[in-house]
Amino acid sequence: MTNIDRIIQQEPNPFDAETFWSGNFWQEDQNPEFVVESIHQEAIKAIGQTLDLISQDHRTRTLMLEGETGSGKTYLLGRLKSLLNRKAFFVYIEPFTASDYIWRHILRYTVDSLLKVPAGEQDSQLILWLKGLWGFKQRGLLDWLRGERLMVIKNLRAIYSAGIYNANEFFGVLYDLTNPKLKDLACEWLRGDDLDEDRLKSLHVQHSIDTEDAAQKILANFGRIAAESKPIVLCFDQIDNIARLSDGTIDLQSLFSVNSVIHNQKLKNFLVIISIITDTWRQNAHRIQPTDKDRIDATIVLKKINLYEAETLWKSRLNRIYRQANPRPVSSIYPLSRDVLEIKFPGGKTRPRNTLMLGRKLFQDYKVSLVENGHAVSRQNSEAEAETLEPLEILQAELIVDDSRSWTEITLDSLADEADAQGDKNGSNLATTAAFKLVWLRKFKQTVDRISRIRQYSSPELITMLAEAIAAIQPVEIKPRFLSSSRTYASYSMSYQLPGKSTQFGVVWSEDLNLVKFCNLMKVCQEAIAENLCQKFYLIRSESVGNPSNQGYQLHQKLFSQPQHIHIIPDLNSVHYLVTYHGLVNDAIAGELVIGDTTPNLAELESLIRESNILADCQLLQDLGMISVIPVAADPDNLLNVQEFILNRLMTQQCIARQRLIEESRSQFSPASESQVQSIIDRLCQENEKISILDPNAKIEEQLIYFAK
Numbered sequence: 133m134t135n136i137d138r139i140i141q142q143e144p145n146p147f148d149a150e151t152f153w154s155g156n157f158w159q160e161d162q163n164p165e166f167v168v169e170s171i172h173q174e175a176i177k178a179i180g181q182t183l184d185l186i187s188q189d190h191r192t193r194t195l196m197l198e199g200e201t202g203s204g205k206t207y208l209l210g211r212l213k214s215l216l217n218r219k220a221f222f223v224y225i226e227p228f229t230a231s232d233y234i235w236r237h238i239l240r241y242t243v244d245s246l247l248k249v250p251a252g253e254q255d256s257q258l259i260l261w262l263k264g265l266w267g268f269k270q271r272g273l274l275d276w277l278r279g280e281r282l283m284v285i286k287n288l289r290a291i292y293s294a295g296i297y298n299a300n301e302f303f304g305v306l307y308d309l310t311n312p313k314l315k316d317l318a319c320e321w322l323r324g325d326d327l328d329e330d331r332l333k334s335l336h337v338q339h340s341i342d343t344e345d346a347a348q349k350i351l352a353n354f355g356r357i358a359a360e361s362k363p364i365v366l367c368f369d370q371i372d373n374i375a376r377l378s379d380g381t382i383d384l385q386s387l388f389s390v391n392s393v394i395h396n397q398k399l400k401n402f403l404v405i406i407s408i409i410t411d412t413w414r415q416n417a418h419r420i421q422p423t424d425k426d427r428i429d430a431t432i433v434l435k436k437i438n439l440y441e442a443e444t445l446w447k448s449r450l451n452r453i454y455r456q457a458n459p460r461p462v463s464s465i466y467p468l469s470r471d472v473l474e475i476k477f478p479g480g481k482t483r484p485r486n487t488l489m490l491g492r493k494l495f496q497d498y499k500v501s502l503v504e505n506g507h508a509v510s511r512q513n514s515e516a517e518a519e520t521l522e523p524l525e526i527l528q529a530e531l532i533v534d535d536s537r538s539w540t541e542i543t544l545d546s547l548a549d550e551a552d553a554q555g556d557k558n559g560s561n562l563a564t565t566a567a568f569k570l571v572w573l574r575k576f577k578q579t580v581d582r583i584s585r586i587r588q589y590s591s592p593e594l595i596t597m598l599a600e601a602i603a604a605i606q607p608v609e610i611k612p613r614f615l616s617s618s619r620t621y622a623s624y625s626m627s628y629q630l631p632g633k634s635t636q637f638g639v640v641w642s643e644d645l646n647l648v649k650f651c652n653l654m655k656v657c658q659e660a661i662a663e664n665l666c667q668k669f670y671l672i673r674s675e676s677v678g679n680p681s682n683q684g685y686q687l688h689q690k691l692f693s694q695p696q697h698i699h700i701i702p703d704l705n706s707v708h709y710l711v712t713y714h715g716l717v718n719d720a721i722a723g724e725l726v727i728g729d730t731t732p733n734l735a736e737l738e739s740l741i742r743e744s745n746i747l748a749d750c751q752l753l754q755d756l757g758m759i760s761v762i763p764v765a766a767d768p769d770n771l772l773n774v775q776e777f778i779l780n781r782l783m784t785q786q787c788i789a790r791q792r793l794i795e796e797s798r799s800q801f802s803p804a805s806e807s808q809v810q811s812i813i814d815r816l817c818q819e820n821e822k823i824s825i826l827d828p829n830a831k832i833e834e835q836l837i838y839f840a841k
Contacts (some may be wrong), residue, residue, distance in 0.1 A: 134456060134457060134458055135457070136454070136456075136457035136460070136461055136466060136467075137455050137458055137467075137502055138449055138452065139456050139500050140365075140453065140467065140495075140498070140502065141499060141502055141503065141788075141789075141836055142780075142788065142792060142836065143452075143788070143789070143792065143797075144785055144788060145488070145492055145495050145496055145784075145785060146449040146450055146452065146453060146492075146494055146495070147449055147488050147491040147492030148567075148570075148784070149492075149567060149726040149727055149728060150204065150490065150567075150570050150571055150574050150806065151163075151166075151727050152207050152485075152488070153166075153206075153210065153724070154207075154714055154719050154724045155206065155370070155715055155718065155719065155724075155760075156224045156226060157206075157209055157210035157213045157222070157224050157367075158213075158222075158224055158244075158245055158248045158604065158625060159578060159582060160210070160449070160578065162207070162211065162214060165448060165451060165452070166445075166448045166449065167211065167448070168170055168441055168444045168445050168448055168664050170440075170441055170444070171204065171437050171445070171484065172204060172208050172211075172434055173436075173437075173440050175197070175208060175340055175432045175714055176211065176212065176215065177431065178430070178432055179195060179212060179216075179403075179405070180215070180216060180219075182195060182403060182429070182430070183216060183219055183220055183363060183365070183403055184219075184225045184403075185246055186363045186401060187362070187363060189222075190363075190400040190401050191400065191428045192355070192394060192395060192398075192399055192401065192402040192403070192404070192583035193402075193403055193404070193430075194256075194391050194394075194395070194403075194404040194406065194427055194428050194429050195403070195404070195405050195406070195428070195429060195430050196405075196406045196413075196428050196429070196430075196431045197209075197405055197407040197408070197432050197434070198408055198409075198410055198413055198431055198432065198433045198434065198481060198559060199409070199410060199433065199434030200409065200410050200434075201409055201411075201485075201722070201723030201724070201726075201731075202412075202433060202483040202484065202485030202486055202731075203434040203436070203483050203484065203485075203724065204483075204484045204485070205369070205407045205408075205409075205434060205680070206369055206370065206407065206722070206724060207484070208434065209224070209367050209369055209405070209407060212365075212367075213634070214251070215367075216365075217250045218250075218253065219362060219363070220363040220364065220365050220403065221245075221257045221260070221261055221361075221362055221363070221364045221365065221765075222245065222257075222365045222367065223241060223242045223245040223246065223364060223365060223366050223367060224241065224245055224367050224369065225237070225238055225241040225242070225245075225366060225367060225368050225369070226241060226369075226370070226718070227369075227370050227372075227373040227374040227718060228373055228375055228386075228387075229374075229375055229592050229593050229623070230375050230376050230592040230595035230596075230623035231383045232344065232376045232388040232619065232622070232623060233590065233592045233623050234342070234344070234345040234386055234387070234390060234464040234752050235344045235345075235348040235351065235390070236324045236341070236342075236344060236347040236590065237592075237593075238347070238366070238390065239322075239323065239324050239341065239347040239350060240323045240324050240353060240590060242351065242366070243258070243319060243322045243323035243352070243636055244323060244588075245257065246258035246261060247319060256781075258309065258319075259309070259310075260362075261361050262306065262309060262310070262364070264360060264361030264362060265357060265360045265361055268826070270801075275488060278546065281304065281307055281336075281662075282428075284303070284307050285299075285300055285303045285304055285307065288303040288306070289303065290654055292356065292357045293330060294356070295356055296353055296356060296357070297346075297350065297353055297666070298346075298349070298480070299522070301335075301336070301337040301338070302350065302353050302356055304335065304336050304337070304797075305318045305321055305322060305335055305337065306318075308335055314334065314335065316633045316761035317331055317334060317335060318335060321337060321340065322341075322350070323339065324340070324341040324342070324347055324590075325340065325587060325619050325645070325716075326340045326646045327340050327645050327646065328645040328646055328647060329646075329647075331645065335357075340646065342440045342646075342649070348393065350384060351399075352397055352399055354399075355394070355397075355399025355400055355401065356399065356400065357404055357715075361401070362401075363401045363403055363658070363692070364400075364401060364402050364403070365405060366402060366404045366405065366513050366747075367401045367405045367407065368402070368404070368405065368406045368407060369406060369407045369722075370388060370407075370718045370719070370721070370722040370724070371387065371406070371407070371412070372409060372412055372721045372722050372723075373717060373718045373721040373722065374386075374387065376677060377495060377550070381416065381419070382412075382416065384419060384420060385419055385420055385421065385424070385720055388420050388421070388424040388425070389424060390420075391404055391406070391424065391427050391428075392423065392424045393429045394564075395427050395639065406428075407598035409723060410433075410720065411441070419433065427453050435481075436481035436482055436483055437481065437482060437483070437484055437487070438474045438480060438481060439470070439474060439477065439480055439481075442473050442477070442482055442484075443470055443473060443497075444772075445484060445487050445488065445491075446465045446468055446487070446491050447464050447465050449488070449491060450465055450466070450468070450495075451462070451464070454466070467494075467495065467498040467700060467751065468491060468494050468495065468498075472490070472494060473487075473490075476490060485726065485731075488726075489506075489729065489731075492729065493729060496786070499787055500786050500787065503787050503826065503836075503838055504826050509532065513591065535576055538624065545718050562783060563728060563783050563784060563841070564727055564728050564729075564730055564740070565740060565743050565744050566779070566780035566781075566783035567727050567728035567780075567783075567784045568727045568728075568730075568740045568744055568746075568783050569744055569746065569776070569780045570777075570780050570781065570784060571727055572712065572716075572746055573711050573777070573800065575715060575716065576708065576709075576712045577717070577800075579708045579711050579712045580708050583704070583707065583711055584704075585704070586643055586674050586702065586704060586707050587643050587675075589707070589711070590625040591623070591641050591642050591643055592623040592624060593714075594641045594643070594672075594707070594710070595612075595623070595624055595625060595626055595639070595640075595641045596612075596621070596714075597710040597713070597714040598626075598639070598672075598710060598752070599626050600614065600710075600713060600714055601709070601710055601713050601747060601753060602628060602753070602756075603738065604713065604738040604741040604742065604747070605741070605742065605747060605758050605759065606630075606631070606742075606758070607627045607631060607751065608629065608630055608631065609628060609629050610626055610627075610628045611626060611627045611628065612625075612626050612683075613625060613626070614626050614627040614639065614640070614665065614666065615640065615656050615657070615659065615660055616636045616660070617660070617666055618656045620649075620652070621640070621642070621652075621653055622655050624640055624641055624642050624653070625638065625639065625640045625641075626638075627639065627666055635667045636665070636666045636667055636668075637666060637667075637668050637670065638657075638660060638661070638665060638666030638668070638669045639669075639670045639672065639756075639777065640653070640657060640669075640670070640671055640672070641671075641672040641673070641702075642671075642672075642673055643673060643674060643675050644675070645675055645676075645748065646679045647676075647677075647682055647684050647685075648684075650678065650684040650688075651678075651682065651684030652678065652684075653684075654684050654687035654688055654691065655672070655687065657669065657671070657691065658687065658691060661691070661697070667696065668696045668697065668698075669691075669696070669697040669698075670697075670698050670699075670700055670756065671688075671691075671692070671697075671699045671700070672700045672702050672752070673696075673699065673700075673701065673702075674702050674703075675699050675830065677699075696753075699802070700752065700755045700756070702751075702752045703751050703752070705750075705751065706750050706752035706753070707752075709747055709749075709750040709752075709753075710750070710752070713741070713747070716737060718739065720732055720733055720734045720737040721733075723732055725737065727740070729785065746813065747759065747763075769801075769803045769804055769805075770801045770803055770804060771804060771807060771808060771812065773801060774797050774800075774801045774804050774808070774809060774812055775795055775812050775816070777796075777800055777801070778797055778809075778812060778813060778816065779816065780797065781793060781797075782837060782839035783841075785839070786838065786839050786841065787826075787836055787837070787838045787839070788836070788837060789833075789834075789835070789836060789837075790813065790825070790832060790833075790835040790837050791832065791833045791835075793813065793837060794806060794809045794813070797809045810832075814822060817837070822839055822840045822841075823837065823838070823839055823840075824837070824838050824840070825837055825838075826838050
């Protein structure tokens with residue numbers, strides 16, 4: 133038998149921010165154990181009904197999903213994908229970074245999402261979409277593959293004869309999607325990668341989709357033939373970090389203009405969902421043209437949850453701990469109490485995130501109180517105690533901290549208005565920094581797993597992510613669109629000036645494969661330098677610059693023969709750093725970032741970046757001179773990182789089972805052996821007076837490690 137209080141001390145806090153869900157629903161999987169079916173059920177039902185209508189009449193509709201920060205908008209999009217993916221294809225579109233690149237941005241994320249494989253399926257959404265087309269179904273996959281390419285294109289043109297842009301090339305690329313040798317290349321063309329001449333010839337196409345007009349028309353092609361298949365749901369989320377206008381406000385009008393074009397062109401079988409924070413809409417609604425507002429078919433407002441749902445949310449997080457206990461306590465939300473919810477939220481309503489953050493604070497306070505008040509007992513003592521007390525008596529006994537006041541009362545006194553104020557936002561707090569490093573570690577690992585090449589992102593996205601990282605490292609004046617004279621390359625560029633310095637730095641990032649475009653870029657860069665728009669110039673590019681016979685190569689060699697101008701070849705790991713931080717920026721600006729007991733805004737996130745020095749190993753930032761390179765000893769087994777992880781975990785948990793800490797460390801850093809992790813823990817206990825083993829005479833698998841704040 134294992135008393136539940138013993139389990140509480142052994143286990144990590146089930147409400148930790150590392151377990152919170154945010155962002156792209158194709159990048160993170162929701163834990164089904166944490167889902168509370170009744171939360172936002174009305175919104176789910178309304179969206180499901182709209183999707184059913186589109187399946188029947190194929191008329192595109194647009195819904196606006198509105199809610200306060202912490203109401204669960206992004207999480208709801210993930211639930212919709214899980215619940216309705218069998219009825220529709222789901223596309224998650226991250227915030228666009230350049231308004232003059234918006235159609236290409238939408239097309240890129242549409243194709244990227246369509247390449248994802250839904251749960252329970254063998255094929256990607258894109259292949260399932262192809263199989264759903266009438267022409268595909270009539271011939272069947274084998275006939276399609278056996279057919280002559282030109283004959284297949286001819287048949288498709290006969291079936292879908294109205295309004296298909298660049299029909300021969302478009303249908304030819306769809307055919308190539310079923311060819312294993314050309315599939316990846318066909319996907320690159322569809323998503324708008326600027327391919328070189330040899331790759332274009334392989335696909336029998338003349339041009340890449342390299343303009344807004346072309347991207348819009350290719351997306352229209354999807355819509356015009358999508359009526360034969362399932363609807364496509366376009367989800368626009370976290371739009372507080374979209375491109376900004378000259379006055380600093382977000383360019384919401386560009387997004388609503390796109391939506392109007394989708395309706396005006398009568399593209400079929402789309403459901404457009406625009407997720408927006410209530411305050412953001414109030415501040416920007418007057419900027420939207422009335423005719424574009426009229427294209428919103430309905431607004432779905434996410435309501436606050438009731439206390440029964442809040443209690444169920446707690447139960448979903450505590451269920452794993454509850455199941456391990458023997459005997460089980462009478463309350464399934466032990467050690468929390470429904471009374472706390474009623475006192476904290478007297479109106480009977482709250483938001484999901486506030487509920488979870490309150491749960492974290494209550495659970496952690498109780499966990500620490502067990503240790504500080506002498507409840508850290510060995511397994512044998514816990515079992516003996518459990519045998520002498522009934523479950524109700526155990527619950528009552530553990531809630532008493534002194535003779536006069538219950539633990540619940542003491543905790544409520546200490547909470548103040550944390551949940552409503554969204555926690556203590558003191559970025560310098562060591563525990564907050566430790567919690568941030570753990571969140572970063574999880575996000576970074578996800579990034580590494582899904583980003584395998586730099587060109588997964590467009591040049592406008594890459595330069596924007598770099599600008600965000602530079603701003604986080606030190607206060608610099610960053611100006612976007614350094615190449616402002618060029619409509620094509622302005623969004624590839626930025627400039628900045630270091631504090632107290634007169635030198636203007638120009639930076640351009642281009643990964644386009646097309647060497648003609650590269651040549652044109654070099655010409656634009658030379659003109660900007662000749663006009664003294666910058667005194668030092670950086671070109672960031674990992675792709676080829678051609679060979680001596682290419683004009684672009686010759687211009688490149690001439691430009692970078694000057695020592696003040698540098699060509700940096702970025703590595704993939706640097707992009708992993710930029711992408712991870714960009715995701716956190718999106719979360720922070722959208723009000724969805726949770727770190728420990730805080731919900732940092734962008735300025736506080738930047739402070740955490742500087743305090744944690746988390747970007748110090750980003751080679752690209754080192755090459756730009758933004759970070760000083762400090763030589764470190766070789767660490768092939770990542771033992772220094774293991775040690776830092778253990779310290780961060782102890783600071784955020786305060787009390788945890790030694791064996792659990794070993795397992796987590798080895799899971800994060802697989803080269804480390806169990807004996808190496810054991811040695812690190814023993815050394816930390818000897819060297820750090822705040823870290824101690826509460827029951828050193830117990831077996832290792834029964835020991836608890838405590839960190840005293």
